[in-house]
Each structure stands twice: as structure tokens, then as C-alpha cells.
Amino acid sequence: MPIGGGALIALGIFFTWNRYLRRAQEQGRPWTRKEEYNRVPLAAIGGPVFVISLFWLGFSARSDVSFVVPSLAGFGFGIGFQLIFIGMLNYLTDAYEIFAASANAASSSARSLVAVVLPLATRPMFRALGISGALSLLAGVSLLLGTVPFIFLWKGERIRAGSAFCIALKERKLEMQRKAAQERGDAEEEKNDAGVVGINTNGPVFRKEEAV
Numbered sequence: 332m333p334i335g336g337g338a339l340i341a342l343g344i345f346f347t348w349n350r351y352l353r354r355a356q357e358q359g360r361p362w363t364r365k366e367e368y369n370r371v372p373l374a375a376i377g378g379p380v381f382v383i384s385l386f387w388l389g390f391s392a393r394s395d396v397s398f399v400v401p402s403l404a405g406f407g408f409g410i411g412f413q414l415i416f417i418g419m420l421n422y423l424t425d426a427y428e429i430f431a432a433s434a435n436a437a438s439s440s441a442r443s444l445v446a447v448v449l450p451l452a453t454r455p456m457f458r459a460l461g462i463s464g465a466l467s468l469l470a471g472v473s474l475l476l477g478t479v480p481f482i483f484l485w486k487g488e489r490i491r492a493g494s495a496f497c498i499a500l501k502e503r504k505l506e507m508q509r510k511a512a513q514e515r516g517d518a519e520e521e522k523n524d525a526g527v528v529g530i531n532t533n534g535p536v537f538r539k540e541e542a543v
């Protein structure tokens with residue numbers, strides 16, 4: 332229940348950020364033109380919250396502490412994982428556009444692989460390290476991975492510039508723009524050849540032939 336409550340709070344944060352982002356875009360603020368600043372800030376918020384929730388759970392899950400205290404860590408966990416998931420998923424979709432399906436498939440495959448392998452180590456890890464030690468280890472790994480959104484904010488444009496998918500996307504967009512411009516030119520040329528000077532509700536309007 333706390334994790335579900337945290338996920339709902341994360342949705343509120345997401346919708347608030349979305350409204351703020353739209354207003355900034357309408358005002359033409361320069362930072363909105365940078366791809367990473369549209370989505371990644373949500374993950375940058377979620378990462379530290381996620382790490383804190385794991386440390387909180389690890390050091391409060393003791394017999395001398397009420398179960399309510401470690402349970403409350405679920406709110407932070409729900410907020411953190413939901414913001415990370417929404418932020419990075421939307422970032423991949425926005426950054427890769429027509430290749431978004433491939434990017435999300437790669438992301439889902441990696442996430443699913445870890446989801447299959449990690450539970451196999453869970454029981455031995457908790458037996459060897461105890462609750463505090465195991466959760467501190469997971470929090471430490473999460474802390475390292477939590478730097479990824481900040482790296483994207485810092486060097487995301489350069490990273491995307493070296494991506495084969497992003498290079499192919501840029502070439503495809505340029506090709507589509509050239510094709511659209513050519514089609515507009517061809518349509519304009521055909522209209523001029525036919526003597527069409529405009530279109531009204533009754534159809535095309537042709538210019539009058541000059542008397543010879």
C-alpha cells in the first residue's frame with residue numbers, strides 16, 4: 332500500500348511538471364529546446380528518493396522499531412521508481428522518435444534480464460549480509476545508477492550524437508523534409524501549369540486567358 336501511494340504521488344509530480352514544461356515551451360524559454368531537460372529531470376528527482384527509501388528501509392527494519400517506520404519507506408520507493416520509469420521511458424521515446432520501439436525494446440529487455448537474474452541472488456544475499464547490509468548494498472548500486480540521469484542532463488546531446496539510431500533518425504528526418512519540400516514544389520508547379528490561382532468553396536480558380 333505505501334508503494335502504491337508513492338506511485339500515485341509520483342503521478343501528481345509528473346502532471347505538475349508537465350504543466351510547468353508546457354508553459355515554459357509556450358514562453359519560448361531556451362532550456363526547453365534541449366531534449367534532456369524535457370523528461371530527464373523527473374528521473375533526476377526519482378533517483379535520490381529511491382536511494383533514500385532503500386537506506387531508510389534497511390536501517391529501520393529491526394525488531395525494536397515499529398513496523399510502521401520501515402513501511403513508510405514504501406512511499407519513497409514508489410515515488411522514486413515511478414519517476415525514474417516515466418522520465419526515462421518518455422526520454423527514450425522523445426529522443427528516438429520513429430525508432431522509439433527499438434529503443435524501448437532494448438531497455439525492456441535489459442530490465443527484464445536483471446529482473447530474472449537478481450531474485451536468484453536475493454536469498455543468499457540477505458542471509459549473508461542481513462537486512463541492513465543487503466539493502467545498503469542495493470542502495471549503493473542504486474546510488475551509482477542514479478547518476479545516469481544527471482549524466483544525460485550534462486552530456487546527453489553528445490551521447491545522442493554518437494548513437495547510430497540518432498544519426499539514422501536525423502538523416503531520415505532530413506530526407507523526409509527534402510521529400511516534403513519537393514512534393515510542395517511539384518504541387519505548386521502543377522498548379523501554375525494548370526493556371527490555378529487559388530481554391531474556393533466551388534473548387535479551383537483558374538486565371539483568365541489573355542486575348543490574343
